[in-house]
Amino acid sequence: MAYQRLVKKMTIENLWMYILRLLVEKPMYGREIIQALRERFGIKSASVTIYVVLYRMEREGLIEKVKKSRRVRNKNGRSYYRPTKKGIETLEKGLDFIKSTYLKLQIGRENVDEV
Numbered sequence: 012m013a014y015q016r017l018v019k020k021m022t023i024e025n026l027w028m029y030i031l032r033l034l035v036e037k038p039m040y041g042r043e044i045i046q047a048l049r050e051r052f053g054i055k056s057a058s059v060t061i062y063v064v065l066y067r068m069e070r071e072g073l074i075e076k077v078k079k080s081r082r083v084r085n086k087n088g089r090s091y092y093r094p095t096k097k098g099i100e101t102l103e104k105g106l107d108f109i110k111s112t113y114l115k116l117q118i119g120r121e122n123v124d125e126v
Contacts, residue, residue: 022052022054023054023056023060025105026048026054026056026060026061026064027064027067027068027073028102028105028106029048029052029054030044030048030061030064030065030068030074030092031068031073031074031094031098031099031101031102032102033047033048033051034074034092034093034094034098035094035099035102038077038091038092038093039091039092040089040090040091040092041058041061041062041065041090041092042058044061044065044092045058045061048061065092068092068098069092072095072097072098073094073095073097073098073101074092074093074094074095074098075092075093075095076090076091076092077090077091077092077093078090078091079091
């Protein structure tokens, strides 16, 4: 149970990090993000959850929407998301925190086998 809680906290409860990681590579629209989360990270979250996270990220200034028009007449363009400078900086800060935490937990691990 503890392990499952950890996995949930590191994935579903921190979707913003995974989304920003994807958007650093290229702008994406909502359904594309959902598919990439499943394929790249094995994250199978409800679509509504991901759209709520996207909305919060946009409100916090981590991402911004960009309209791309379609070539077909009378069709609205898709809204693509891309990271802002603040978003990239926040992702880097988050990754630094995870690395730091990992290193703190890693210290003395080699002694566990001796117990």
